[in-house]
Amino acid sequence: MWKVSTTVEKVMIMAQLAEVKAMNTGPAKNLVTIKGTKEGLTVFLNDQCSYDALTEELKEKVARDHQAFGNGPEVEVKVDVGYRFLTKEQEHQIISLLEEADPIKVKEIQTEVISREEARKEREETGITSYSQIIRSGQDIRVKGDLYLLGDVNPGGTIQATGSIFVLGTLKGTARAGIDGDLRAVVGASVMDPHQLSIAGTYFHAPERHEKKEKGPLYKEPVFAYISEREKEIAFEKTRLLYQMKRDIEKD
Amino acid sequence: MGEAIVVTSGKGGVGKTTTSANIGTALALQGKNVCLMDTDIGLRNLDVVMGLENRIIYDLVDAAEGRCRVKQALIKDKRFDCLHLLPAAQTKDKSAVNPAQMKAIVDELKPDYDYIIIDCPAGIEQGYKNAVSGADQAIVVTTPDTSAVRDADRIVGLLEQEDIDPPKLVVNRVRSQLASQGDMLDVDDVVSTLAIDLLGMIVDDEEVIKAAHRGEPIVMNPNSRASLGYRNIARRILGESVPLMAVEEKKSFFAKVKSMLGLKA
Ligand SMILES: Nc1ncnc2c1ncn2[C@@H]1O[C@H](COP(=O)(O)OP(=O)(O)OP(=O)(O)O)[C@@H](O)[C@H]1O
Ligand SMILES: [Mg+2]
Numbered sequence: 001m002w003k004v005s006t007t008v009e010k011v012m013i014m015a016q017l018a019e020v021k022a023m024n025t026g027p028a029k030n031l032v033t034i035k036g037t038k039e040g041l042t043v044f045l046n047d048q049c050s051y052d053a054l055t056e057e058l059k060e061k062v063a064r065d066h067q068a069f070g071n072g073p074e075v076e077v078k079v080d081v082g083y084r085f086l087t088k089e090q091e092h093q094i095i096s097l098l099e100e101a102d103p104i105k106v107k108e109i110q111t112e113v114i115s116r117e118e119a120r121k122e123r124e125e126t127g128i129t130s131y132s133q134i135i136r137s138g139q140d141i142r143v144k145g146d147l148y149l150l151g152d153v154n155p156g157g158t159i160q161a162t163g164s165i166f167v168l169g170t171l172k173g174t175a176r177a178g179i180d181g182d183l184r185a186v187v188g189a190s191v192m193d194p195h196q197l198s199i200a201g202t203y204f205h206a207p208e209r210h211e212k213k214e215k216g217p218l219y220k221e222p223v224f225a226y227i228s229e230r231e232k233e234i235a236f237e238k239t240r241l242l243y244q245m246k247r248d249i250e251k252d
Numbered sequence: 253m254g255e256a257i258v259v260t261s262g263k264g265g266v267g268k269t270t271t272s273a274n275i276g277t278a279l280a281l282q283g284k285n286v287c288l289m290d291t292d293i294g295l296r297n298l299d300v301v302m303g304l305e306n307r308i309i310y311d312l313v314d315a316a317e318g319r320c321r322v323k324q325a326l327i328k329d330k331r332f333d334c335l336h337l338l339p340a341a342q343t344k345d346k347s348a349v350n351p352a353q354m355k356a357i358v359d360e361l362k363p364d365y366d367y368i369i370i371d372c373p374a375g376i377e378q379g380y381k382n383a384v385s386g387a388d389q390a391i392v393v394t395t396p397d398t399s400a401v402r403d404a405d406r407i408v409g410l411l412e413q414e415d416i417d418p419p420k421l422v423v424n425r426v427r428s429q430l431a432s433q434g435d436m437l438d439v440d441d442v443v444s445t446l447a448i449d450l451l452g453m454i455v456d457d458e459e460v461i462k463a464a465h466r467g468e469p470i471v472m473n474p475n476s477r478a479s480l481g482y483r484n485i486a487r488r489i490l491g492e493s494v495p496l497m498a499v500e501e502k503k504s505f506f507a508k509v510k511s512m513l514g515l516k517a
Contacts, residue, residue: 134447136409137402154405154445155398172445 031057040076042110043098047082051090055097062100076107085113125162135159135173142179155195161185170217171197188224188239193217197234199227204234254285254365256358257489258387260411262403264374266395267424270460270470271482272371273301275391277469278486280335284366287326289338289358291383292373293348296340303330303467304337313341316353322360331472336365346378351385358386367489376410384411390419391451396426396437405446420451422485427456450496452485454478 031046031054095106130148137156146163157173162180171189178185178200185199197204224242228235259272276288290298299305310325329335361368372383390411394404411419423439443450457478463470471482484494
């Protein structure tokens with residue numbers, strides 16, 4: 001810990017010195033500035049100038065300060081590009097320019113802007129997708145994020161989500177929640193009578209048909225399925241207790 | 253302009269051909285112009301159930317490939333002048349025609365008939381695709397057992413992707429005894445799973461098998477229990493609202509006596 005912080009200090013001093021030097025040699029450009037924060041070093045890149053001007057100055061500064069950085073222990077830096085949109089190639093170029101100075105390791109590029117595509121993905125992964133239809137035998141729908149289904153899932157039909165699943169209808173087919181490994185995902189249904197249900201790869205299989213004592217669904221009131229902490233298996237609980245469990249999870 | 257109705261099921265042997273023959277005949281009984289179309293190429297049956305097998309000269313594939321005009325391939329029914337059959341080929345297979353050819357034939361027939369009843373083969377492959385290509389409406393036939401219902405559900409899902417009206421359901425071979433004992437799905441279970449309109453139900457009746465053997469559709473026998481079911485379906489297709497009777501079967505004499513005495517029938 002202590003060692004790192006001295007290196008950080010050293011780099012900061014060097015960077016400041018370099019800037020003073022730059023001021024002496026020509027008009028101040030300062031498109032590239034380095035600041036130390038609690039979390040470490042951040043390289044701020046001006047977001048108003050042209051990209052070429054930016055890389056030009058970055059190249060110069062890194063070349064000039066190359067020696068200053070020396071070959072000391074690794075320094076992790078964050079790069080803040082403000083409101084500039086960088087393509088993947090440009091990001092790579094910036095990282096490799098910075099890492100020309102051996103000890104520097106870019107740990108992340110921070111930006112205030114994202115592409116439409118990224119925005120769509122983010123929305124998908126955190127959002128809720130709702131369907132209003134019957135998922136029939138042979139049909140399989142899969143969504144990122146949570147899934148709300150206003151309708152039934154019939155035997156032979158499958159619904160899958162990276163998040164949780166809520167069926168406002170009868171779940172008779174297969175439901176898979178947390179398919180990317182989210183252990184906190186749940187599967188709720190107004191009428192819970194699934195053939196098979198899984199959360200993050202933990203499975204529940206319906207009791208054999210002939211073992212079923214009476215006609216009718218597995219649960220007669222709305223329930224949700226979750227992975228029980230203790231037994232590491234699928235458990236069911238009344239839907240009206242869902243909020244309690246959510247609260248417990250948030251406390252953890 | 254007639255309406256083309258495809259009779260389909262997914263699972264084989266649940267009664268598509270029986271249903272096609274009987275609905276077609278029941279509509280003809282009501283004076284409608286009906287064309288039955290057998291699309292089960294390679295496994296044709298409709299001609300046998302109708303008792304018309306020895307009149308076939310040309311078939312559907314001949315018509316599709318232009319070896320004859322569509323009209324030349326039609327066979328007139330023995331009983332009704334207004335009822336015709338377009339038989340399937342027995343020597344070819346499903347790939348002998350494509351959906352476009354099938355639709356062209358149906359479209360050519362439509363102006364001359366009130367109803368075209370298309371008997372679909374089992375399965376969801378080429379034969380199914382051919383059969384639905386020209387249809388405006390669909391009837392899904394199932395028996396009240398788990399696997400038939402599962403396959404019917406699959407078919408309903410596929411039909412929902414087609415440009416046709418929501419399909420209607422016929423539950424065939426209903427045995428009230430087994431259902432009430434919980435050894436079989438009852439019609440309510442089937443309807444609630446498939447969530448489509450119930451067009452009618454037909455009891456399991458050995459007279460149906462005998463009738464097929466004779467080449468005379470069961471609707472022609474007004475005294476059979478299955479006949480009533482088919483006649484009701486035809487009336488519903490014609491727009492009448494016919495109430496659904498409990499399994500549409502006459503209670504046996506003993507059951508009636510028992511229920512009069514307040515015992516469980
Ligand atoms: N309601 C009924 N009661 C008794 N037997 C029936 C009934 N309906 C159909 N069957 C019998 O079931 C058998 C299969 O019927 P059918 O040929 O109509 O089925 P299908 O669905 O057309 O079969 P495939 O898939 O082979 O075309 C026949 O022997 C028929 O007589
Ligand atoms: Mg058949």
